[in-house]
Amino acid sequence: MADDDLEDGAERAELLRLAGEGRVSLASLSAMLGRNPSYLQQFVRKGSPRKLEEGDRRKLAEFFGVDEAVLGAERDAFPPKSRDEDFISVPRLPLDASAGPGSFSAEEISFDAFRFSRRWLREMGLESADLSAIRVEGDSMEPLLRSGDEIFVDRNKRAGEGIHVVRIGDALHVKQVQLSARGRVKLVSANEAYPPIELASEEAEIIGRVVWKGGRV
Known part of the structure; x- marks a missing residue:
């Protein structure tokens, strides 16, 4: 299996983990992105699309308060990690x-x-x-x-x-x-x-x- 396939699988697994910990459904997250309800389900289960689009990845990272890199962004493709004051509990x-x-x-x-x-x-x-x-x-x-x-x-x-x-x-x-x-x-x-x-x-x-x-x- 290629390294890229391993990385893609890790991104999907991380999204599933975040959704589970946050008790939020993939369908709800898809709706938040303006997508059809099965969009993220297909991404996680079937690998389609292979990678999240930049705008979708950014919204999900902001929603969960995580670094975009865990969802597949290149390290030099996004600004430094947000400060704590950029988030609300x-x-x-x-x-x-x-x-x-x-x-x-x-x-x-x-x-x-x-x-x-x-x-x-x-x-x-x-x-x-x-x-x-x-x-x-x-x-x-x-x-x-x-x-x-x-x-x-x-x-x-x-x-x-x-x-x-x-x-x-x-x-x-x-x-x-x-x-x-x-x-x-x-x-x-x-x-x-x-x-x-x-x-x-x-x-x-x-x-x-x-x-x-x-x-x-």
């Missing part, structure tokens, strides 16, 4: 926001973190967001959100309609928030097996809006 909170019958929240203490480049966050329109990562549990938001998906919640966005993390008592839920009658809100599941919940506004605390998701293939 997004804390992972052990809240297990429920997308089903509800789960009780633990103390909001970060047990881990994702690192994202400021440039990538700016491209995603999230540069000014106050982000926390929470793992979804349950099936009430399927197929939009699946159990095990990691969601990013912007705590700066608590008003208006959209998909939000909502606290009801001690339980957290991921729901589509709709305005109802004056002083009331309706919480709607994507899964039609779960009926809507209508509450007085003071009974539901909006934690933040879901602005990004990632998960396994």
